[in-house]
Amino acid sequence: DWIMGNYIEEAVAKIREQVGDEEVILGLSGGVDSSVAAALIHRAIGDQLTCVFVDHGLLRLNEGDMVMDMFEGKLHAKVIRVDASELFLGQLAGVTDPEKKRKIIGGLFVDVFKAEAVKLKAGDGGHKGATFLAQGTIYPDVVESGGTKTKKATTIKSHHNVGGLPEQLGLMLLEPLRELFKDEVRELGVALGLPPEMVYRHPFPGPGLGVRILGEVKKEYADLLRRADAIFIDELRSTIEPNSGKSWYDLTSQAFTVFLPVKSVGVMGDGRTYDYVVALRAVQTSDFMTADWAELPYSLLKKVSSRIINEVRGINRVTYDVSSKPPATIEWE
Numbered sequence: 001d002w003i004m005g006n007y008i009e010e011a012v013a014k015i016r017e018q019v020g021d022e023e024v025i026l027g028l029s030g031g032v033d034s035s036v037a038a039a040l041i042h043r044a045i046g047d048q049l050t051c052v053f054v055d056h057g058l059l060r061l062n063e064g065d066m067v068m069d070m071f072e073g074k075l076h077a078k079v080i081r082v083d084a085s086e087l088f089l090g091q092l093a094g095v096t097d098p099e100k101k102r103k104i105i106g107g108l109f110v111d112v113f114k115a116e117a118v119k120l121k122a123g124d125g126g127h128k129g130a131t132f133l134a135q136g137t138i139y140p141d142v143v144e145s146g147g148t149k150t151k152k153a154t155t156i157k158s159h160h161n162v163g164g165l166p167e168q169l170g171l172m173l174l175e176p177l178r179e180l181f182k183d184e185v186r187e188l189g190v191a192l193g194l195p196p197e198m199v200y201r202h203p204f205p206g207p208g209l210g211v212r213i214l215g216e217v218k219k220e221y222a223d224l225l226r227r228a229d230a231i232f233i234d235e236l237r238s239t240i241e242p243n244s245g246k247s248w249y250d251l252t253s254q255a256f257t258v259f260l261p262v263k264s265v266g267v268m269g270d271g272r273t274y275d276y277v278v279a280l281r282a283v284q285t286s287d288f289m290t291a292d293w294a295e296l297p298y299s300l301l302k303k304v305s306s307r308i309i310n311e312v313r314g315i316n317r318v319t320y321d322v323s324s325k326p327p328a329t330i331e332w333e
């Protein structure tokens, strides 16, 4: 609508004025905030923006390619994709403690991003270096860092809206979403031409599948989990609840699959299988502090279960998590 149109014009003018002819770096995660910040800044300054997308190998099925297709392919933004999956998986080998896994993933993420940022700051022959670091900080983040902050909130923000990083890198901060609430950020994203499926996606934790594979993270587990989770999400998106006319994806606040590194017995044809188990998790919540498990229709659960077991060789049992928060948390780790 035209109100958002005016907002974009003003925001673009402000970014141009602030940045002048300098260069800007932005850490793109594929999440809503960094995506909308990237689209807005790109609208304002085009090629003066370079996005750095660190792929830690713990993203969802085709997620990295989708980010590249959108930002490089459709928006024609400059994006450096750093495939760091081997580095992350290597450092995670043998580590089972959830908080240790978070620390390793968060720490490596900052290291990898920083290394790219240092290169971009230095510039190269004929190309001057960056002087700004852009972040998708939104209004609730600003309030959060001034007031009370839970341990998890700190961990959450430590990934992409990295406190202290601009100072360490000697870069100035550019935060064009600082005054916006989440729903305004989403509207802005749509107005900038980002696909609604991207802008209205459920939240995804910074450590990604790293905390959805219980215990040790292995590539084999991540690959199985990605395929199972894609089936679950696909069915949630395509199953419409008749009374509201909305999809079950839109009727849930967060839904995902958890990989359990245990094997159970099954039968297939004349043979016996001994394969892994996954748990489906879907919750409804307004603040993520408390949450109810979603009463998904049995027909939907049935379809998801049979598709996962038939299509993902290596998984022979699917369970549904019927625990609310509290006392259970939304994630399993």
Ligand code: XMP
Pocket: 102, 152, 155, 156, 157, 159, 203, 204, 205, 206, 207, 254, 288, 325, 328, 329, 330, 331, 332, 333
């Ligand atoms: P829990 O499991 O604590 O999750 O009920 C509440 C919300 O926080 C998300 N979450 C995280 N997000 N890094 C993140 O960026 C994390 O380490 C992390 N742990 C949990 C979770 O997905 C849910 O939305």
